[in-house]
Amino acid sequence: MLRKPFFAAVLGLGLAAHAVADHAYPIGDEASFFEALPLVLTVSRLPQPIQDTPGAVTVIDAEQIAASGYRDLARLLRLVPGMQVGQERGNDQWVTYHGLGADYPNQMQVLIDGRSVYSPYYFGGADWNALPITLDDIERIEVVRGSDSAAYGANAFLGVVNIITRHTAAEGGHSVRVQQGSHGIADASARLVLRDGPLGLRLSAHRQHDHGMPGTHDGRDIRVLNLRGDLRLSTRSELTLNAGLSEGERDMGYADVLFDSSGMRTARHLDRSLHLRWRFSPGPEEEWSLSYYHNRERTVDEWFVDSSRNIGLVTDPAARAYLLDAKRIPVDNNRSSRRDNIELQHRLRTHDNLQALWGVEWRRDWLDAPFLFYGKPAQSQREWRIFTNLEWRLAPAWLLNAGAMAEHIDEDRLRLAPRLFLNWQAGGGRTWRAGWSRAWRQPTLFEREADVRIVHRGEVLNYRFRPNPNIQPQRIDAFEIGFLDVLQDGTGLFDLRIFHERIQDLILRSAVTQTDPLWVDGLPVTAPPIIQQILGSTRWQNHPHPVRLNGLEYQLRLRPWAEGELIFNHTLIHASSSERAVRDSVAPYTAGLTWLQRWGAWSGSLSVLRMGPIEAGSGYVQGFRYRVPAYTTVDFSVARSLRLGTTPVELRLSGINLAGRHQELVHRPLQFVRGEEPATEVGRQIHLSLHASF
Structure with a gap:
């Protein structure tokens, strides 16, 4: 049951929404953004105004991306209601919707122009810092807040982030950008746009470099190259090509971690992608794609473990001698993956009041990671899907959205993910929606087959992960009531989502109990090494009891004066579970207030973001728990536009974490050694950028 303050908040929000709706603010020409709500493409795969979608969606457009001054794409998602984003270190991002992210958040689908970028070798999550894309190429980001497996399958369990890049026909010309700042920030990017009749080409190159956060081994040097081509074959068909390359080095590990279980090293990655899409429109209301x-x-991640580190924690002389002997143990965490995906989709409007879409998809993943799957060959998995979505206007004020995904993945039976929503457009810019969906998330290859061992002279010092071939998909039944209000005279937008999400068979990283014998190469181990006794073993398994997430989230966008906008986000979540670790893995609240302003040639933004306490991070120590306290962070950006001759130039000064150093996530083997003192902290970063367009 939800607590009384939650119900009070719901009632208060309802009253506030109507009060705000009845008050008009003076506004300039910028009100047109709200008067004609933009079409979104992601929720049902059908082009729909926001008030017609079967679920809540937040759009971050190119103007807001530029105004933030952010260098990292994932940080933008802190501006979205319900998103919980953190950093354990400067070169890695932890991104979830409604928490439950564990070590590697994988409850959310991430797309670039419809191409899935969740990674088989990144444990089913997205490697946010290795995506082959630059912020300047993004037209908008559509975030579906709620389960969307009816449109995108298993990984859209709690939501979808779709990054949509700009069509070459919408480009204005070439540009360059350079950035310099604190802690070694030295970024550079260039964009070249060419058009020749029906062909448009854009080539983007970007380098991101910094030394990370103070006192942490987390520097990075990432290079990205991206090519987009749009070829108009006829008045009815078009061919689009996207090719991306991301390579670089990232500093990893910590100096004082328990038994050196995450040693300091530099990992290198090389990621490549090719995406071809053909679209054909027989008429204005029909499209094939x-x-x-x-x-x-491909990642190269090799280091040596010195298990004698922190030997002072061990008092037994025999155990100390054992640890001193276990030095310079090589770890080869090199891994590579491939994915091939084919999709056919058909959209049509059969009647003035009815539009529909159907499609089929086939995918094959291949993963070679000897360290993650001890003694096993490369792993592979095949998937196929059939999906459909329907939009039916029952009456002028009533709209029905129905959809379903039939999905089959190796090692499992056919699963059906349905969704049903009813929208009541009551007039005056107000829309109420209510709906239900059911979704499944399949175990990743890592969750099912993980077998990770640290071996020295033929003896297993630590059996970190054990496989669980019997693990089952987790299931969610999501119910929501939503309210969308375009305020009078286009002065703002209010978007509210009240949700109840019931998850069965949640997949958790769980300790292997002491009564469960340790078997190595078919033989029982009666006296495990001291490292195994302290660190223990884990496996991914299904939680035996349901988990419930109840709460509300809302966003209020106001333009109370000319050239200015205020955006307020707030989320309250109550997690109900029989296991405390599950409850604490969801921050009970998040909030953010952003002010965007223009003053002639000047523009700026200021964001104050609040994150509630959460038990989230990476690593494992048997019996050890640590909850990161709530924190507040302040970000700003201010820009001046001018001309150098005929060249438009923008100078921008930006900073993040201005409120000072704070902890956002925990690395447990390091925190175990440090005690109550925050072991991983992020701090201020300030940089100056120069952007010129030609």
């Missing part, structure tokens, strides 16, 4: 993409990822 056929797409193929290929992703290839």
Whole structure:
């Protein structure tokens, strides 16, 4: 049951929404953004105004991306209601919707122009810092807040982030950008746009470099190259090509971690992608599309473990001698993956009041990671899907959205993910919606087959992960009531989502109990090494009891004066579970207030973001728990536009984490050694950028 303050908040929000709706603010020409709500493409795969969608969606457009001054794409998602984003270190991002992210958040689908970028070798999550895309190429980001497996399958369990890049026909010309700042920030990018009749080409190159956060081994040097081509074959058909390359080095690990279980090293990655899409429109209300993409990822991650570190924690002389002997143990965490995906989709309007879409998709993943799957060959998995979505206007004020995805993945039976929503457009810019969906998330290859061992002279010092071939998909039944209000005279927008999400068979990283014998190469181990006794073993398994997430989230966008906008986000979540670790893995609240302003040639933004306490991070120590306290962070950006001759130039000064150093996530083997003192902290970063367009 939800607590009384939650119900009070719901009632208060309802009253506030109507009060705000009845008050008009003076506004300039910028009100047109709200008067004609933009079409969104992601929720049902059908082009729909926001008030027609079967679920809540937040759009971050190119103007807001530029105004933020952010260098990292994932940080933008802190501006979205319900998103919980953190950093354990400067070169890695932890991104979830409604928490439950564990070590590697994988409850959310991430797309670039419809191409899935969740990674088989990144444990089913997205490697946000290795995506082959630059912020300047993005037209908008559509975030579906709620389960969307009816449109995108298993990984859209809690939501979808679709990054949509700009069509070459909408480009204005070439540009360059350079950035310099604190802690070694030295970024550079260039964009070249060419058009010749029906062909448009854009080539983007970007380098991101910094030394990370103070006191942490987390520097990075990432290079990205991206090519987009749009070829108009006829008045009815078009061919689009996207090719991306991301390579670089990232500093990893910590100096004082328990038994050196995450040693300091530099990992290198090389990721490549190719995406081809053909679209054909027989008429204005019909479209066929056929797409193929290929992703290839490779990481070199090698280091040596010195298990004698922190030997002072061990008092037994025999155990101390054992640890001193276990030095310079090589760890080869090199891994590579491939993905091939083919999709056919058909959209049509059969009647003035009815539009529909159907499609089929086939995918094959291949993963070679000897360290993650001890003694096993490369793993592979095949998937196929059939999906459909329907929009039916029952009456002028009533709209029905129905959809379903039939999905089959190796090692499992056919699963059906349905969705049903009813929207009541009451007039005056107000829309109420209510709906239900059911979704499944299949175990990743890592969750099912993980077998990770640290071996020295033929003896297993630590059996970190054990496989669980009997693990089952987790299921969610999501119910929601939503309210969308375009305020009078286009002065703002209010978007509210009240949700109840019931999850069965949640997949958790769980300790292997002491009564469960340790078997190595078919033989029982009666006296495990001291490292195994302290660190223990884990496996991914299904939680035996249901988990419930109840809460509300809302966003209020106001333009109370000319050239200015205020955006307020707030989320309250109550997680109900029989296991405390599950409850604490969801921050009970998040909030954010952003002010965007223009003053002639000047523009700026200021964001104050609040994150509630959460038990989230990476690593494992048997019996050890640590909850990161709530924190507040302040970000700003201010820009001046001018001309150098005929060249438009923008100078921008930006900073993040201005409120000072704070902890956002925990690395447990390091925190175990440090005690109550925050072991991983992020701090201020300030940089100056120069952007010129030609």
